Each structure stands twice: as C-alpha cells, then as structure tokens.
Amino acid sequence: MKRSTMLPVEVLALMSLGLAGASGVEVALHRRRLRRLGVRVHVNGTRGKSSVTRLIAAGLREAGVRCCAKTTGTLARFILPDERELPIYRPAGANIIEQKRIVQAAVECGAQALVVECMALRPELQALCERSLISATHAVITNARPDHLEVMGPGPRDVAAALAGITPRGGVVYTAEREQIDVLRAAAKDRGARLVEVGEQDVAEVTAEQLARFRYREHPDNVALALAVLSDLGASREVALRGMQRAQPDPGALTEHRLDYFGRELVFANAFAANDPVSTEQLWSATLARYPELRPRIAIFNCRADRVERSLQLGAAVGSWPAADYVLLMGSGTHVFAQAAERSGFDATRLESVEGLRVEEVFERVISLAGTGALVMGLGNIADEGLELARYFANRALPEGRRA
Numbered sequence: 094m095k096r097s098t099m100l101p102v103e104v105l106a107l108m109s110l111g112l113a114g115a116s117g118v119e120v121a122l123h124r125r126r127l128r129r130l131g132v133r134v135h136v137n138g139t140r141g142k143s144s145v146t147r148l149i150a151a152g153l154r155e156a157g158v159r160c161c162a163k164t165t166g167t168l169a170r171f172i173l174p175d176e177r178e179l180p181i182y183r184p185a186g187a188n189i190i191e192q193k194r195i196v197q198a199a200v201e202c203g204a205q206a207l208v209v210e211c212m213a214l215r216p217e218l219q220a221l222c223e224r225s226l227i228s229a230t231h232a233v234i235t236n237a238r239p240d241h242l243e244v245m246g247p248g249p250r251d252v253a254a255a256l257a258g259i260t261p262r263g264g265v266v267y268t269a270e271r272e273q274i275d276v277l278r279a280a281a282k283d284r285g286a287r288l289v290e291v292g293e294q295d296v297a298e299v300t301a302e303q304l305a306r307f308r309y310r311e312h313p314d315n316v317a318l319a320l321a322v323l324s325d326l327g328a329s330r331e332v333a334l335r336g337m338q339r340a341q342p343d344p345g346a347l348t349e350h351r352l353d354y355f356g357r358e359l360v361f362a363n364a365f366a367a368n369d370p371v372s373t374e375q376l377w378s379a380t381l382a383r384y385p386e387l388r389p390r391i392a393i394f395n396c397r398a399d400r401v402e403r404s405l406q407l408g409a410a411v412g413s414w415p416a417a418d419y420v421l422l423m424g425s426g427t428h429v430f431a432q433a434a435e436r437s438g439f440d441a442t443r444l445e446s447v448e449g450l451r452v453e454e455v456f457e458r459v460i461s462l463a464g465t466g467a468l469v470m471g472l473g474n475i476a477d478e479g480l481e482l483a484r485y486f487a488n489r490a491l492p493e494g495r496r497a
Contacts, residue, residue: 126196127228132158132206132326135227137219137259138235138270139252140372141315142210143343145235147172148311148319150208155336156328158206161199163192165212168344168480171195174202176341189213192226206326211259214244220258231322232259232266232286235315237273240369243402250276260284267291267321269314289325291318303334309342310349345475347376348483350490358466359459360384361486365395365471365479368403370410373472380470381415387468389418391459394472395479396448398426407473408433419462422446423455424478452481 127133132153136146143164150162150172162172169181181191189212199207209227213219223229237253239246245255253273257280260266264284268277269291281288291314299313299320316337323333342348345366352359362380367373381390392411396404408430411420420443422430427448435441447455455478459469471483 123193123196123226124228126200129200130196130204130207132160132231133227133229134206134208134231134233134322135211135223135229135259135261136208136233136235137211137256138233138268139238139240139256139369140367141235141312141318144311144315144346145233145319146208146210147340147343148315148337149233149322150206151336151340152319152323152328152333153206153208153326153336155339156323156326156332158326158328159202159204160206160208161195161202161204162208163195163210164343165210171198174204178341187212189218189222189226192222196226214241216245216255216258219255223259223261227259229259229261230264231325232261232264233318233322234259234266234268234270234277235318236268236270237276238369238371239406240403242406249273253277254280257281260286262286265289265325267318269296269318289321291321295321303338306334306338307342308338310347311342344480348487349380350487352486352489353491354460354463354489356465357460357463358387359463360387360468361483361490362468362470363483363486365473365475365483367472368400368407368474370406373407374410374414377470377472378415380468384468387466389462389464389467390416391419391421391462391467391469392417392472393421393423393455393459393469393482394427394430395474395476395482396422396424396427396430397474397476398424400474401426401429403474404429405433408439409437412437412439416440417443420444421455421458423448423450423482424474430473452478452485455482456485 134149136142146162146164150160153160159174164170170178171181172178211219211222213222234256237256239249245252250273253276257277260280262284265287266281267289278288295317296313299316320333348363350361364376367376411434427446431444447458
C-alpha cells in the first residue's frame with residue numbers, strides 16, 4: 094500500500110504558525126493577541142470575500158468600533174482604523190503565516206475588532222487558518238461555487254466542504270449560499286456553531302436606492318450578508334449602510350467607466366475578478382441588460398496558463414451565455430479557452446487571441462472593433478494584464494457624472 098504523504102493535522106498546525114522547533118512562548122503570545130481582539134471575523138467563499146470584508150469593517154468603523162481589516166483578493170491590503178490602506182509585503186510570496194503578522198499589527202493598532210479574508214485554498218489549510226491563526230468569533234461564507242476545482246474539487250459540494258473548514262467551534266457562521274446549504278449546516282452542527290442563513294427575503298430588503306449610493310456596483314447578497322453580521326455586532330441598519338456606502342471598493346470590485354474616444358461611446362465594465370462560470374455569467378448578463386443599446390458587445394477574457402481548469406470551465410460555459418459579438422483572449426494559455434469554447438458551440442469566428450500584445454495594443458484592437466460605440470467587459474482573471482488593462486480604460490474615462 095502506498096504510504097500517504099499527508100502531514101498530520103498537528104504538524105500542519107505547527108507549520109502554519111511558523112513555530113516548528115520553537116518553544117510554546119510564541120504560541121502563547123499569539124493566543125493572547127487573539128484574546129485582545131474581542132471580535133474576529135473570518136471571511137471565506139468563492140466570490141465576494143474581499144468586498145464583504147471591506148463592508149463589515151466599514152460598518153464597524155461607522156458604529157464607533159476601532160477595527161482593522163485585511164483583504165487578500167486583487168491586491169493584498171491591511172486597512173487601518175482610520176481607513177488608510179497599506180500594501181502587504183510578501184518577500185517570498187503569499188503564505189498563510191502572514192495572518193499571524195496581521196493579528197499582531199491589529200493589536201498594535203489598538204483594534205477592538207479584526208475582519209480578515211481567508212487566504213488559503215487547500216481544504217486542510219483553510220481549517221488550519223481558522224483553528225490556529227484566527228480562531229474567529231464570527232465566520233462568513235459568502236457562497237460556494239465551482240472554482241479552484243483542481244484544489245477544492247472535483248465538484249461544488251467538495252468546494253462547500255472545503256470552505257466550511259473555517260466554521261468556528263461554538264461560534265457563529267453567516268452565509269448567503271443556498272444550493273450547498275446542507276453541507277454548511279452539517280459543518281455548523283459538527284462544530285457546535287450557530288448558522289445564520291441570509292435568504293432571498295433578506296437580499297430583497299436591500300433596495301435599489303441603497304445600492305445606488307455605493308461608488309461601484311455592489312452585489313445585494315454581499316450587502317445583506319454584511320448587514321446580518323453587523324446587526325449581531327450591535328450596529329444599526331442605518332449606521333451600517335452609511336459606513337458601507339462610504340467604503341473604498343476593492344480593486345477587483347465591479348466598476349464601470351464611460352469613455353468618449355474620438356467620438357466613439359464606450360462603456361468598460363471591469364469584472365476581471367469574477368472567475369467562476371456562475372458569477373461571470375451573472376455579471377455578463379446583468380451588464381448587457383443595463384446597456385441594451387450598446388453594440389457591439391466585446392468580452393475580453395484574461396487567461397492564465399497556471400489556471401487551466403478555470404479556462405476550461407469558462408470556455409465551456411460561454412457558448413450558453415447571451416452571445417458576445419467579439420471575444421478577445423488575452424494573457425497566457427488562451428488556446429485552452431478557445432478550444433473549450435469551440436467545443437461548447439460558440440462561433441469560433443467571433444474568437445480572437447491577443448495573447449502577447451501589450452495592453453495599449455489590446456485597447457487599440459478594441460477600438461478598431463467598436464465602430465461608433467461598444468460595451469466592453471473584462472472577465473476571467475484580474476491578475477497581471479487584467480489589472481493593467483482595467484487601469485488603462487479607467488485612466489481614459491470621462492470624469493464622474495459626465496456621459497459620452
């Protein structure tokens with residue numbers, strides 16, 4: 094029988110704290126720091142983690158709670174109690190050990206609360222982040238959708254089980270997930286945690302007028318989820334909403350920019366951070382509905398050679414979406430997406446690879462396809478060229494309040 098290479102939980106826990114071979118002093122210091130943070134909110138999920146982290150932290154600040162936050166999404170950021178944001182220095186790349194430094198920094202800031210995004214992908218490490226590094230009083234699982242299946246899969250139920258690893262023992266966990274809710278219920282029961290399910294009625298109570306006051310397009314599920322957490326933490330709905338509406342959006346949040354480029358009217362929607370097929374199709378369809386008059390419809394997928402599974406999923410799904418007039422494939426490994434899209438029935442004559450082009454050249458290609466105007470939407474991955482192209486469009490946008 095082949096011997097398993099999986100490390101015991103105890104060894105992994107020790108490694109996650111960076112304490113292998115050390116005395117128990119550092120463990121004791123970390124646990125003491127955790128106790129000084131009376132509220133510890135651990136946020137996980139497929140989509141919306143960074144946004145919900147920022148929303149909860151903003152609501153707590155507005156309610157007078159001295160709060161720090163940390164996001165891991167598009168750009169890793171440590172958010173101070175005065176709302177200033179600091180980049181997180183990663184000399185050796187991302188590692189869950191940095192959560193220990195975040196806890197220490199929050200304590201040194203005199204924070205009463207810490208809201209932190211889960212940064213682990215591997216199921217065993219998600220559980221260890223909760224058990225050894227955060228020990229949350231409140232956990233949030235935004236949703237469980239088919240993404241990172243090569244790590245958390247093979248299916249959506251496996252993803253839900255992995256995400257449920259952050260369920261705190263004897264704590265509270267909040268979720269807007271519906272399809273895999275039985276998996277989260279079982280995890281809550283196992284950990285002796287209270288599960289708060291944010292349902293369709295809760296989401297419906299977030300009005301269009303309230304959403305319109307955000308500086309970017311925020312999903313009502315995210316707002317309803319944050320409101321549920323903040324209500325339990327003592328913030329009134331009015332105060333919580335006021336704080337959330339003032340929050341700085343994550344760089345990966347869905348933003349829209351209008352451009353008047355030598356008489357051409359363009360709307361660019363930055364949805365590069367949406368990278369699972371369910372979320373991506375929802376955002377694509379919703380954006381088309383917002384701008385039915387704009388043609389052609391140009392979808393730009395930023396592919397990554399190290400995310401082959403994601404390219405396969407998105408390529409296989411795009412054939413069933415409301416059709417784009419053109420699909421440009423940028424980044425790396427674009428052939429994987431193209432082959433999957435063609436197999437799904439998507440018209441291959443509408444696909445074009447712009448792999449290897451600089452972002453300004455991709456922009457020029459969009460302009461050449463736009464005619465007198467176009468709806469352009471970035472999808473797939475925010476990393477590298479995705480973020481660069483989003484900034485390129487944003488820097489050429491009309492001032493807020495002006496229309497092309």
